[in-house]
Amino acid sequence: MELKLKLYLQESIMQKGHEANAGSTILKGFISPFDAAVVERSSAASIDIAGRVSVDEFSVLTITDDQPEEITPAVERVVADLSGEAGPATAVLCNDLFGKVRRQAAAHNLYYLQPSYGTVSRYGLIPSASSMDQIGILTSNLTDAFMLLTKLAGKDERDGAMYPETAYDYGINSDSHKDKDGTGHTPIRLAFPSNVWAKKADSSACTALFTEQPDRFDIVSCELKYFELFRQVLYILSCAEICNNTNRYDGIKFGYRSPNYKSIGDLYVNSRSEALGLDAKLTIIMGAKVLAQENYTPLYEQAMKIRRLIKEAVNFSDYDVIALPTSLSGEPYEESALHALTALAGLPSITLPEGGGIQLIANSKREDLLYRAWEVLKV
Amino acid sequence: MSNITEYAAIERLALTDSETDLIxxxxxxxxxxxxxxxxxxxxxxxxxxxxxxVESVLREDVSTKMLSREDLLATAPEQYDGYFQVPKTLE
Structure with missing residues (x-):
């Protein structure tokens, strides 16, 4: 089936001959010498790249600015296209490490599809936190996003962290959402973690989406263990990885070079100090700190161990899908906890504006369950 | 070591006073x-x-050419005679 989309890239995804600056002055003017895998695959599916949108510098968490959060350019792009002339849906390929795009998507009546880690190649994505980076799809049409994902997903030898499957079928264009006799529906077991939802002032609109369809969804009670540590673990691991990944920006090989230097040492320091933004500097310094000898075991290694506990505590034998809010307090660092599970455990999710904002998370490579849930909800 | 400016120095960053305070x-x-x-x-x-x-595996030990010297140098802020150009590093 032909898929028509206006497809944009965040500027952290490389398109040959176009600037890819990852939102940073230190990569200003860096012209991609090759196409990212997702660009190649989009092209192979006859989907052209309509343009690029800017991104928070290296997708770091923005917490140094106390001003009200501005709309992120990816969301702004889709909203603008929606208000224009009727045409194909808009989608933006994003690396939404801390959930800012997903949170804003729900607030602006948009959708986000986060694929399982290891199913979409990151070749050509300027890395931030490599063990958690994942290209997802912000869109005004979630069905189209699933169709696009079938075009993008599949093993690529150039990304060293991928599952072996060369293609994925999410149950689109099939009756897989029905029982084998084709007459009924297997209810989706949906877990609402009580310890998370208790923090939301009014969750009735979200839960009503599902309780109104008892033959389609079985509501299961559960707790999301270690939720109180999600944001810390996400921050510690990501700042360490971002710190390492941004060490390559030295004013020598690509991007910005300070005009103010005499020695090679000056060149390194002045190029990085002049070009990196405040949140990137905070992240890099925190990365250096958690990786320092005195902090490595109590912070970095401990965070990796708790990441194991978080991943292993999610028990998909008791439920099919976990439902979480997309927003609680509005404070970016606290909110990142809601979007940490997908990053830390490599799980797929869909973010919906329905019910005031909800995200559904499935086991790895079970996007088909998310598609089934969406098929039921959109009716 | 606990001083922010010391960690910044490891990362080749020089902070202004206001940056130091905020960070x-x-x-x-x-x-x-x-x-x-x-x-x-x-x-x-x-x-x-x-x-x-799944476990990561090594690819076949076969050389591949992803980008040419010209492609790589084209991304550099300064180049000279086919090399990245840097200031003098030895007196």
């Missing part, structure tokens, strides 16, 4: 939260480095 304040805020990690007993656990259930 120090945010670092203190973040570290207060990090303290909660100590409440979890992980003594019997191995760190989780990757979420993939």
């Amino acid at each position: 120090s304040a945010k670092a203190n805020y973040l570290e207060e939260g990090f303290a909660a990690l100590a409440s979890v007993d992980t003594s019997a656990l191995a760190p989780l480095v990757t979420v993939l259930a």
